[in-house]
Amino acid sequence: MKSIKPPGVIEYIGEAAHELLTLQSRGKILAVVSQAAYLLNEKGELFWLGTENVPMHRRGIRLSGLFPRLSVEAPYAIKDQHLIFGPRTALDFSAARIWETPPLPPGAILPVADLPQRLRAVSDILDDLPVPAGFGGLIPDLLIIVQSKITSHPRHIQTGIQAHAWPAVKEIATACLAHDFPKITDQACFLAGLGEGLTPSGDDFIGGLLFCRKILQNSYGNILNLEFPNLTDFFEKTRNSTNIISYAFLKDHAEGWGFEPLHQFASAFLSGKTDRRLQPIADDLIHIGHSTGWDLLTGFLTGILLAFDA
Numbered sequence: 001m002k003s004i005k006p007p008g009v010i011e012y013i014g015e016a017a018h019e020l021l022t023l024q025s026r027g028k029i030l031a032v033v034s035q036a037a038y039l040l041n042e043k044g045e046l047f048w049l050g051t052e053n054v055p056m057h058r059r060g061i062r063l064s065g066l067f068p069r070l071s072v073e074a075p076y077a078i079k080d081q082h083l084i085f086g087p088r089t090a091l092d093f094s095a096a097r098i099w100e101t102p103p104l105p106p107g108a109i110l111p112v113a114d115l116p117q118r119l120r121a122v123s124d125i126l127d128d129l130p131v132p133a134g135f136g137g138l139i140p141d142l143l144i145i146v147q148s149k150i151t152s153h154p155r156h157i158q159t160g161i162q163a164h165a166w167p168a169v170k171e172i173a174t175a176c177l178a179h180d181f182p183k184i185t186d187q188a189c190f191l192a193g194l195g196e197g198l199t200p201s202g203d204d205f206i207g208g209l210l211f212c213r214k215i216l217q218n219s220y221g222n223i224l225n226l227e228f229p230n231l232t233d234f235f236e237k238t239r240n241s242t243n244i245i246s247y248a249f250l251k252d253h254a255e256g257w258g259f260e261p262l263h264q265f266a267s268a269f270l271s272g273k274t275d276r277r278l279q280p281i282a283d284d285l286i287h288i289g290h291s292t293g294w295d296l297l298t299g300f301l302t303g304i305l306l307a308f309d310a
Contacts, residue, residue, distance in 0.1 A: 008065025010083070010093040015100050016058040016257075017047040021093065026077040029070055029085075031198060031245060037070045038198070038245055046248040049083070049091075055259045055288060056099045058252070063091065101256075102263045104219060108271045112220045115307040118269065119146055122301060125279045134201040134291025135298040137162050138169055142302055145173045161195055165202065169302070172209070176305035181227075184209075185234040192238035192250075199246040201295045207253035208299020214256035215266050216307055226306055253296075261285040262296055269304075 013021065020041055027041035036050040047059045051067050054060065061083075068089045077084045081094040110118060123143050126132075132139065168190040175183040188209075194202030210231075217226045228234075231254065239247060252258065261284040268278045286293040 008063040008067060008091070010061055010091050010096045011052075011064050012056055012060075012062040012099045013093060013096045014047070014056060014058040014060045015098055017061050018098055020045055020047050021078050021083065023078060026075060029072055029074045029076065032070050032072055033198065035067070039076055040244070044244075046245060055261050055284070057259050058099070058101050058257050059248070060099070061093070061096075062099075099260075102260065102267070104215070104267050105271060109219050110270060110272045112223050112307050114272070115270075115304055116146070118272065119143075119301060119304045121275070122269075122278075125275050125282055128279055129283060129286060132286075132294050134195065134295040135162065135165060135169065135205045136286065136291065136294030138166060139298055139301060141166070142169070142173055142298070145170070145177070146305070161201055165191060165194060165205070169205070169298075173302050173305055176209075176302060177308055179306065182230055185228060185230050188234060189237055189241075193241040193246075195291075195295075197290060197292075198243065199249055199289065199292055200242060201291055203242050203246040203250050204292050204295030205299040205302075207250050207258070208262070208296035208301075209303040210250070210299075211253040211256060211258050211262065211296070212266070212300045212303025213306055214254060215270070216303070218256060219270060220307070224307060258296070259285075259288055261288060261293070262300070265297070266300065269300075 025041055027039055029037055030040040030046070031038040035054050036048050038046060038048045040046055047061065049061045049063055052062060052064050054062065056062060068085060068091070070085060074085060081092065083091040083093060120143065123140070126139060168187045171187045172184050175181075175187065188206045191202030191206055193200055213226050213228070216224055235251065235254075238250070242250070261281065264281050265278075265285050268281050282297065285297055288296070
């Protein structure tokens with residue numbers, strides 16, 4: 001008879017997830033994928049349990065060791081510093097460390113005038129990365145826009161979701177250069193919910209852009225005016241265009257909260273790290289999900305266009 005292996009141990013809890021692990025809190029499992037389970041509490045707030053391979057996030061809980069077998073719609077409860085799933089699975093988080101969203105290094109960022117050249121230089125690391133997924137294949141064409149060689153047709157052959165998304169992405173990129181904020185969010189509405197999976201490519205691209213906008217705003221607020229007057233309307237319009245999980249990520253990105261590799265990339269990019277230092281960070285970022293990392297990267301690089309002609 002095979003012995004039953006004990007469940008893994010919770011090592012890290014994101015700062016937002018920690019706030020939700022309150023006494024007597026309970027909820028249900030919203031979705032289960034290969035390396036994570038997404039949980040929804042009674043107030044409709046989202047967090048998740050992931051394996052050691054899932055990058056940290058303020059909503060994340062990292063489990064080392066054996067990941068429990070969990071089912072969608074199954075209940076969970078919090079009791080005595082344990083996350084409990086049914087009668088057999090109780091995950092102890094009493095010794096877990098709190099993971100906080102990493103800030104940009106103070107005083108280490110480049111002058112805003114250097115960011116256009118910094119963006120052009122990113123093309124040097126792309127050839128060393130795996131074949132792009134999702135919106136990642138659009139990055140070379142976005143760099144053409146950076147070079148002010150805007151054409152009606154993309155330079156690279158696009159198929160599937162890239163071809164479908166390119167008209168809106170191109171309009172968003174040119175609107176970023178013009179600081180036409182209403183146009184950015186209007187075009188973003190066409191991308192909301194576009195793609196497959198728990199976080200569709202369109203949502204992740206928009207999220208990467210809004211994340212970048214928030215980071216630029218925090219870093220260069222005395223130089224850049226990046227207040228989007230209709231951002232609240234945008235979220236109201238897109239609420240029903242995507243799922244609960246992706247919508248939560250989208251709003252987090254707009255507040256400057258993302259996966260750890262996205263924060264690391266932003267820090268390395270804005271502080272002028274060499275290609276040798278930036279390339280492995282970009283590699284970690286693009287390996288989030290099937291295409292999520294590539295989509296976030298594409299959105300982030302598009303967002304840098306907001307810093308042009310500052």
